[in-house]
Amino acid sequence: MTKLMVFIDGTWLYSNLRHLAKEFNQPGFYIDYGVLPKVLKRELEQREGFDGLDLVRTFLFGSYPVNYDIVDEDRAKRRRDFFSMLREEYHYEVDVFPIDYQRRRILHDDRSMDDSFAPKEKCVDIALASSMMYNAAIPGGYDIAIAVIGDKDYFPVLQKVRQLGKRVAIASIRQSCAKMYTDRNDDKGLKDYDVIWLRDIMDDIALKHQEWQVECSSPLHEGERGMVTTIRLREGQPFFCDDCRTRFSDQKEEHFEGYLSSDGEGVAGHEDEDGTVGKSCEGLIENLKQDRGFGFIKRENGFSYFFHMSNLTNVDWESIHSGVRAKFTVIKEPDGIRAGAADDVTLLRE
Template sequence: MTKLMVFIDGTWLYSNLRHLAKESNQPNFHIDYGALPHAVREQIERQSGLTGLQVVRTFFFGSYPVNYDVVDEDRARKRKDFFRMLREDYHYEVEAYPIDYADRRILQDDREADDTFSPREKCVDIALASAMMYFAAIPGAFDIAVAVVGDKDYFPMFQRVRNLGKRIAVASIRQSCAKVYSDRQDEKRIKDFHIIWLNDMVDRIAWVPEESLVECKSPLHEGNREVLTTMRLREGQPFFCDSCRAKFAEQKAEQMAEFTASASLAGHRGEEEGEGGEGDQHNEGIVDAIIPDRGFGFIKRRDGASFFFHLTHLTNADWGTVNVGDLARFTITKMPQGGKAGAAGEVTIVESAAGNGRSAGNLTRR
């Protein structure tokens, strides 16, 4: 058996999707990540005449925002849902690193025109290089490494991996590929196959969205609750339609300003979270207040620290079923500060205190 490992520079791929979108004439082009590793494998088989290649693992290296303007929470959440989908649906190994937005909007177009801030991604290329080098050094881990990349920085690593007797294939995008990879003469001696152009396989790797009718669980929803969506839902994850999500974003921004620390912890959190993986520590606490008609509540951790959460933060329960006294596990997006509550990110109800009933809770200053 000839073993293939696929290493994807997710940040590069993501920022060059528009070229594939153009190629495929679909402005909403998305990649089918289940198909991608196998589409690349087929290309190698076709080129080389090798048969029986097996993709034994696929790695995806990317980043996610931290410390951003809360208005963008939905956008940040989608990134995490995407990584989760890669892990759960396709068994990718995902390595993601935080990018500190210093309390700003995530998209440049949403920032002030004279704001010179530019978010800095860290670790992604080194993480990819380290992983490929590491597995190349482990006997029998793989025979062929497929790098889905475009940046020039990787070529010294490819040389080293080839020195270990491994074969390298590069898959890239024509409009964003360093010359060193497309060079037919391969002067740097970095590859064992012709370059594979994702441009030429857009139909094979396009994700075809499937629409389904789902019930919007938002208490703010107007009209028929059954909505057509292409969104992929995890089991137990409540669905909210686009217009309810927009309303939530406004509501949340107001509530966060009212109840949680307004000063950001810029410069600190990013580093604390920088240990690789998703970085969020899991915390446990008891739901100790719920304001049912305004769609938010508070969780108290054992050390007494209090955290604001909104109904959209729930990962496995409907707002109507959450009770005071429930045991919840949650991630933190803001630490409590200056006597104000912190803010939770994702909230998972671990144990229900059903029977205690819902109570309006006490809205004293925290």
């Protein structure tokens, strides 16, 4: 059977969705990443008369903010949850890299006008190219690669992959697709099929907004807890309503700045964006403020990490106690002044 792999430049796709949304006159247009690889496969099958391609794997490459202004915690968390969802629910291979925001706001419009800071994305294109090349070179990897891309930087890898005897399809967005990919002559020898325009498959890949009956699980919630949402939750992830999210955000800002660390210790450390940020660590819960919804986790090396009740996964706030062992993902390292920050906090049962 002919094997197919899909390689998605997530950063490019994310930042160019607005073109599709505009063409479609649907400001809230989002892609259903669960169906995207299948629709691309079907499109290629129908166009080229393949009798069933074997979709082996889908890769997505992207980046996530670290060391941002704590006010943007909710925004950053949604990004991390999105990548986790791709892994957990759709079994994507997700390769993501931290972008250091140097304590600034994540959105350009939220930063001051005279701030010339430009976030630097690292590794994303090289990671995509390496993965495409690697899987082309190992025996039994793939026969056809679909690259969901637009930047011209990828042309060398497309050439090399084809020189290895693999076939390449490009899926893209017209308004942000490098000219050489659409060249009918294909002078550079980059592709084996006409470009698949996402515009043409929009109806099939659009996220259909489903509604879910949920209950807000925040202890700070006021009024009726039951409500309807279009936000899709990961398994084990508690739901918090918009009001509570705003309260959390205020709380975090206050506590995170107020409590430089649990006890003034454990803040030594270094800002090493390539170190433990994004990785899983273990430690002991300490200095828990049960009634205020936050606490700290201390690793064996003495580093201390702030966490909030909204950073828990698969565990209730009530089950969190000081002295208990927890596993968590580092989202910020301590910097000598403030504690680090943790997300995806879960308890380790001994």
